Amino acid sequence: MLVRDNYHLSYCTNIHPGEGWEQTWENLRKFLPVIKQKVSPDTPFGVGLRLSNKASEELGTGDKLEALKVWMLENDLYVFTMNGFPYGSFHFKEVKDLVHAPDWTTDDRLDYTFRLIDQLAYLLPRGLSGSISTSPLSYRHWYSSEDFREKCMKKAAKQLAKVVMKLYELERDQGVYIHLDLEPEPDGLMQNSLEVIDFFREYLIPIASEYIEKQIDRMPYDAEEMVLKYINVCYDVCHFSMAYESPQRSFKRFSQTGIRVGKIQISSALKVKLDGRHDQEKMALLAGFDEPTYLHQVTELRGDTVKTYQDLPAVLKSKRSFKELRAHFHVPVFLENYGLLDSTQDHILATLEYLKNNDRVCEHLEVETYTWEVLPDDLKTSVEDCIERELLWVKEKFKCTYEEDGCN
Numbered sequence: 192m193l194v195r196d197n198y199h200l201s202y203c204t205n206i207h208p209g210e211g212w213e214q215t216w217e218n219l220r221k222f223l224p225v226i227k228q229k230v231s232p233d234t235p236f237g238v239g240l241r242l243s244n245k246a247s248e249e250l251g252t253g254d255k256l257e258a259l260k261v262w263m264l265e266n267d268l269y270v271f272t273m274n275g276f277p278y279g280s281f282h283f284k285e286v287k288d289l290v291h292a293p294d295w296t297t298d299d300r301l302d303y304t305f306r307l308i309d310q311l312a313y314l315l316p317r318g319l320s321g322s323i324s325t326s327p328l329s330y331r332h333w334y335s336s337e338d339f340r341e342k343c344m345k346k347a348a349k350q351l352a353k354v355v356m357k358l359y360e361l362e363r364d365q366g367v368y369i370h371l372d373l374e375p376e377p378d379g380l381m382q383n384s385l386e387v388i389d390f391f392r393e394y395l396i397p398i399a400s401e402y403i404e405k406q407i408d409r410m411p412y413d414a415e416e417m418v419l420k421y422i423n424v425c426y427d428v429c430h431f432s433m434a435y436e437s438p439q440r441s442f443k444r445f446s447q448t449g450i451r452v453g454k455i456q457i458s459s460a461l462k463v464k465l466d467g468r469h470d471q472e473k474m475a476l477l478a479g480f481d482e483p484t485y486l487h488q489v490t491e492l493r494g495d496t497v498k499t500y501q502d503l504p505a506v507l508k509s510k511r512s513f514k515e516l517r518a519h520f521h522v523p524v525f526l527e528n529y530g531l532l533d534s535t536q537d538h539i540l541a542t543l544e545y546l547k548n549n550d551r552v553c554e555h556l557e558v559e560t561y562t563w564e565v566l567p568d569d570l571k572t573s574v575e576d577c578i579e580r581e582l583l584w585v586k587e588k589f590k591c592t593y594e595e596d597g598c599n
Contacts, residue, residue, distance in 0.1 A: 192231040192236050192237055192586075199271050199272075199554055200558075201238055201582075202226075202239055202578050203241055203274050204218070204222075204238065204240055204274075206577075210246065210279065210280045211246055212246045212247075212249035212255065215246045216259070219259075222575060222578075223266065225575050226575055226579060230578075230582045235267050237268075237269055238263070238269065239557040240270045240314075241277070242310070243277065243278065243280065245279070248306070251310070269315075269319075271319055271322070272323070272557055273310075273324070275307045276290070276324055276325055276326050277290050278293060285483055285484060287484075288486060291329055291333075294328060294343070295325075295328045295343075295350050295351065296350070300326075300350070301350050304323065304354060307323050308323065308354075308361065311323060312367045320368045320554060321368070321369040322423070322555050323370075323372065324373075324453075324456070325372065325373060325374060326374065326379065328379065329380050331378045344380065344390060347380075352399035352418075355422060358370065358371065370423045370451070370453045371423070372423045372453035372454045373387070375387055375427070375434075376433075377430065377499050383434035384444045385444070391419075391450055392448070399418045399422075400417075400418060419449050423454075423553075424452050425453060425455075426455045426456070426553075427559065429459055429519065429535065430519075433488070433519060435492045437541060438542040439545055455552075456558075457542070458560060459521065459522050459523070459536050461477070461480065461517065461522055462516070462534055463515065463532055464515050465514055477503070477507070478503075481503045487502055487518055488500060489502075489505070489519070490516070491515070491517075506518075522560070524558060525581060539588075543585075546589075556589075560577070560581060
């Protein structure tokens, strides 16, 4: 749905389980019309579509893609963004670090992304830009040395150069503009704004520019400009809050280096302040969030350095004394605190405030709370009610940033 100055706001459908197209299609038909009626009854409702590799393959057979487009039009829905990060199953089985597999060194990841580009181009309403978020190249701990990581980044840059060419040709031939948005997260090969900037400067721009110049005889514009146009950043608020980076700092760094933010994923991490009051109870509450499906990295700020623990059990077993911890667990965005625990909701509010004061940071806003089924029982409610509450909370807070201080 449109909010303030043509920002498109939706939620990511990765909240709905389903690896194949049949179950994905069933969930879209079950939930989207109901949610639209709740949050956007009189205006078109945008969709943040998540397709696994299997679902996207099956969607490409027969007349399924056309049927999806017709159904979207009939129900006043439109797809403007896709989540192309998780390649395989994302619910009810252990995912952990496999969420990064296959990584950007592989043709499997490239083929999957190409397919999503083609499908989004078909579904995207004319005149709108499209976005696809993707992994931060790979998982850091799969590479045992800096030398191996460097080889991975060089290979990933070569693969992304092919994406740039595909997106350029798509816009040239069909007039459809889509950008691919790299999504930094804890323990990804890119975790924060400085690592993003280093990858662009040291690997992506020089490697992709050289590739592009060999492919195009008469450049329509500078090759570096092409790279920056088609490869953007997905700014996940939860992930950057875990890097202890304010939105103002991150957005300023990207702007100064010409890197575009293509999509903002509105999400919130757990925050645990350990100040000597109820510390044991707080750690016990944190332990209640430990579950076997997803990676829940935990970060700690030590001086000017962010220490990342690979998963929540590593912290729970530690004998260290902590002052503050932030845990990778996408808790509901409307949740300021959970009992004695806090959230990084303040980073969401700061992000919305930044958008108020700075023109056109990006057009796409996507709420991404995907962990409802593994939340503690007292935070659970129906999926429709969860999504409605999140979207209306964001819409109201975004509206409030544009109005007088008395808005609550």
